Amino acid sequence: MSWEESTRQKMLHLKLPTDPRWASIAEMQLGDVLTDHAYCEQKAASSCISIIVRFNDKEEVVNTLTPIVAEEWGHFERVLEQMRKRGLKLGFVRRDEYALQLKNFSKKGGSRIQQLTEQLLMNALIEARSCERFKLLSTQLEDPELQKFYYELMVSEAGHFVTFIELAKKYEDPQVVNERWQEWLDFEAEVMRNLEVRGDRIH
């Protein structure tokens, strides 16, 4: 099985593997990619907080996402630590073209359950892609400490991916979730195909 095939299968259903040049380009802009990564973790935490606030009446949502907020914020802190060790400074937040396009794709309106499903699937997708990219960093960066760091984060984000999908299926018909998930995957592959490969972005 080729690397692309095994990646596609293992990496959480994604339909288009990351451009193989990406990790080495990112390595040349480590301060930039770490800054972007830090803000990805911040956005992951912020997004879970927003879901908790918006769906406060859904006990399982609140109970499941609360510890994830802490984990994502822990990741933010760990990225900062890696930056500090290398004399790198947290830069400005970047325009997140990838997330913006996904956000535009999410269906507005509908029932609250439909809105919850959209939000959880979007989060699951971002986790899946982050996971795929962290795997590339864990195998392709030269720095052994960063390899280990990205391996650990890859495992953590894979767990979040599973959690978001399972949570969506607790509130919405699993068949509906599966069908919509396929649409999200197709759209995400299209976004990836058209996004410029940049070493200063996680996505």
Ligand SMILES: [Fe+2]
């Ligand atoms: Fe994270």
Ligand SMILES: [Fe+2]
């Ligand atoms: Fe995550």
